[in-house]
Amino acid sequence: INVKVVHASGEEVFFKIKKNTHLSKIKNAIGQRQGVNPQGLRLVFNGERVPSLGSETPEECGMEDGDVIDALQEQMG
Known part of the structure; x- marks a missing residue:
């Protein structure tokens, strides 16, 4: 599936992942990209x-192609 990840800085990154790929x-x-x-x-x-937990997958979260x-x-404090 293709997903778009939007960072708080406004940067958008597209990932092509399998439904059983760990979201970690x-x-x-x-x-790494944001430092x-x-x-x-x-x-x-x-x-x-x-x-x-490190073991979540897009399938477990109910993600579909094109999701954000x-x-x-x-935030600390």
């Missing part, structure tokens, strides 16, 4: 935070 791979790629620690990123899909995922920097 997307998180790591976004963190931030991937552990500090939170993925949000359809207004719901994606659990950050928001990548937000975790």
Whole structure:
């Protein structure tokens, strides 16, 4: 499936992934691209935070081709 990840900075990145690919791979790629620690990123899909256990897949989250995922920097404090 093709998904678009929108970072809080407004940058949009497109990924072509399999439905059984772990979303942690997307998180790591976004963190590396933005120069931030991937552990500090939170993925949000359809207004719901994606659990950050590392084993979530697009299929488990109900993602379809063309869906958008928001990548937000975790707020501390």
